[in-house]
Amino acid sequence: MENHSDKPHVLIVDDDSEIRSLLSQFLQKHEYRVSVAAGGSQMWAVLDGQNIDLIVLDLMLPGEDGLTLCRKLRNHNNIPIIMLTALGEDTDRIVGLEMGADDYLPKPFNQRELLARIKAVLRRASSSESKLTPHNITSLGFEGWTLNLTKRELYRADQVLVPLTAGEYELLLAFLENPQQVLNRDQLLDLSKGRPLMPFDRSIDVQISRLRRKIEQDPKHPALIKTVRSGGYIFTANVDPY
């Protein structure tokens, strides 16, 4: 469980307010803590402030649809997802599973059926936590950016993927693991490549330049990675793990 209580915290994302309140009451009766959201933006707001253990996500939503949200969620974290869809069609199920949903339930569904699936998915999630999923932290966030550690991918605040080369990724990771402290070139080379600094070695400077081009608003006046003359570089933003 992500939170400190013993009740799993379930987030229901559905545009139908009747379904929201119905499910909410039902799950609360069965010892779940429940939050609700009518769409994508409300969902992100809840995720920002709460430690959610499982998301029940409607496939059909006004605005951004469930599949898109599902994929975006997977870029950020590992929270289990159960998709609800009006169609009992296999195609939807397949696409959903490919997007990273953990289970799927065709509407209309029996509430007890949903309860059973929630239990099953949570059980699977907690049992596999220690084994085949070695990392508890999957992403690091800073200033709206997200670095997904399992996919080794960087996402901008608007969720667009920004391709990083291996070298750029390792360098950025070195900064995110040591934020707000000056790192000299030797440390950076050690952290990112595991090798020591040689005389006249400028490779870090060049990699910094390349990384800035990708993550700085104005690379000429960097805000995230600042130069410390004759000291090294410093990552200025706050970093939070997910």
Added chain:
Amino acid sequence: MENHSDKPHVLIVDDDSEIRSLLSQFLQKHEYRVSVAAGGSQMWAVLDGQNIDLIVLDLMLPGEDGLTLCRKLRNHNNIPIIMLTALGEDTDRIVGLEMGADDYLPKPFNQRELLARIKAVLRRASSSESKLTPHNITSLGFEGWTLNLTKRELYRADQVLVPLTAGEYELLLAFLENPQQVLNRDQLLDLSKGRPLMPFDRSIDVQISRLRRKIEQDPKHPALIKTVRSGGYIFTANVDPY
């Protein structure tokens, strides 16, 4: 145990009918279920229809010899094998073990000796079952895909079988057993083929390329198996055992 009774099911492969019936009676007395086969083709027929827990395989067989059968068995499954050979020579033992036999017994042998070895091998097999690639786990799932470990078959999200060669299967399995961590080429070669990396050896790269062609949505931009330049490769998805 693969079958649902509590009796382990042993398959005896020997061309000598006297030995077959002798061993069969003896083992049945000691609470084993026994099937017999006189050679390769009978063996495959039995394996097709029964859930065999252990195979006692004679090295000297008319037609296809025991070593060849042993290797072929290993390409298909993980059933423990005890080899019988007329020669007490170490060379045969070594070759047998290399082919994947779990133990070896020189003829002539004491029946109690065979019983002891069967017990030991089954105990070893069942204790390792609960570890890394447990036998009670029959499949590994990731992003909608399913890898069936007993059949060594891969299924897409829509349940369609995707044929894998032996090499591709072993490589994929290596990833699924070590997801979300960077594996270098030496590790991958060791895990999938059991041999060390030689200089200028590019075989892993080629196998990766072939595997990607089968499991990646867009092999040009792989999502499941990512390249880590100068590091190796990483399997990015979550893996859950079934």
Added chain:
DNA sequence: GCGGGCTGTTACAGTTTGTTACAAATCCGC
């Protein structure tokens, strides 16, 4: 033995990374 499939090797093209060179920025003593 023949043919087909699998695997490793090789070659070459496309990326990524390190090196070098020079311009720009900063520092320091005056």
Added chain:
DNA sequence: GCGGATTTGTAACAAACTGTAACAGCCCGC
């Protein structure tokens, strides 16, 4: 401030690394 020394930014090139097609050898079933 001014000029020279030092440090950093980055374009351009070279070297290293990876992707994959094509080929050859091997194994296996017939």
